[in-house]
Amino acid sequence: MSLLEFENVNGFYGNSHVLFDLDMTVEQNEVVALLGRNGAGKTTTFRAITGTIPRREGRIEYRGESIARKSVEAISNSGIKLVPEERRIFPTLTVQENLVVARDAASGTPRDIEEMYEIFSVLDDLRENRGQNLSGGEQQMLSIARALVQNPDLLLLDEPTEGLAPVIVEDLTEILEDIVSRDVTVIIAEQNVEFALSLSERAYIIESGENAWDGTIEELRDREDLLEQYLSVG
Numbered sequence: 001m002s003l004l005e006f007e008n009v010n011g012f013y014g015n016s017h018v019l020f021d022l023d024m025t026v027e028q029n030e031v032v033a034l035l036g037r038n039g040a041g042k043t044t045t046f047r048a049i050t051g052t053i054p055r056r057e058g059r060i061e062y063r064g065e066s067i068a069r070k071s072v073e074a075i076s077n078s079g080i081k082l083v084p085e086e087r088r089i090f091p092t093l094t095v096q097e098n099l100v101v102a103r104d105a106a107s108g109t110p111r112d113i114e115e116m117y118e119i120f121s122v123l124d125d126l127r128e129n130r131g132q133n134l135s136g137g138e139q140q141m142l143s144i145a146r147a148l149v150q151n152p153d154l155l156l157l158d159e160p161t162e163g164l165a166p167v168i169v170e171d172l173t174e175i176l177e178d179i180v181s182r183d184v185t186v187i188i189a190e191q192n193v194e195f196a197l198s199l200s201e202r203a204y205i206i207e208s209g210e211n212a213w214d215g216t217i218e219e220l221r222d223r224e225d226l227l228e229q230y231l232s233v234g
């Protein structure tokens with residue numbers, strides 16, 4: 001049984017149809033890249049998983065069970081956590097307080113806050129600093145740490161490198177390698193193809209809300225045509 005299965009998924013914002021018969025399968029402990037240009041439908045795909053899109057149709061199964069009609073809370077409680085593009089931290093709370101609030105809100109057994117400092121060593125020195133005084137990179141780390149402390153099985157990262165300096169992207173790559181080694185399945189939606197490819201085993205490319213291509217990263221590396229056509233690099 002796959003961890004997540006999507007078949008013929010359609011997504012709508014009011015009368016606007018934005019996902020078209022999308023298929024996607026993610027196995028336990030995989031790292032999968034969800035690639036596509038601005039507006040291709042990556043964020044909306046995540047919303048279809050988390051239940052925050054206004055209307056979705058099709059087969060969406062998590063651990064073999066349909067989540068297509070489950071509430072946002074029920075889906076979150078089943079172990080799926082989204083780190084949205086706009087970092088979700090409490091600006092006036094300290095790093096430590098941000099982590100405590102997230103941990104205490106966990107529906108199942110949370111991870112240890114000390115484990116978060118082990119993984120995100122940059123946060124260890126900033127425990128008493130307020131969220132609003134952190135750099136963009138530090139806020140991104142905290143945002144991911146807040147999701148991770150709730151002990152998700154499936155972590156959805158929406159453009160985690162957005163706005164980050166290359167050196168921070170390198171740190172984030174190492175941190176995500178560490179997270180993946182701790183039994184977490186990850187889907188990364190990215191426009192930063194190099195970053196996504198360095199971490200992932202497989203990729204789905206979406207264009208205008210439709211599957212455009214999927215395959216292994218090895219295959220994708222040889223397909224400059226795809227990178228150029230769908231991702232404006234090459």
Ligand code: ATP
Pocket residue numbers: 013016018036037038039040041042043044045
């Ligand atoms: P980005 O990098 O800009 O987030 P994306 O690949 O994540 O791109 P989506 O945000 O999923 O793309 O957008 C897919 C389509 O849905 C776009 O045409 C977008 O304009 C539309 N869309 C997104 N959010 C809404 C909304 N709240 N209401 C109506 N249409 C929306």
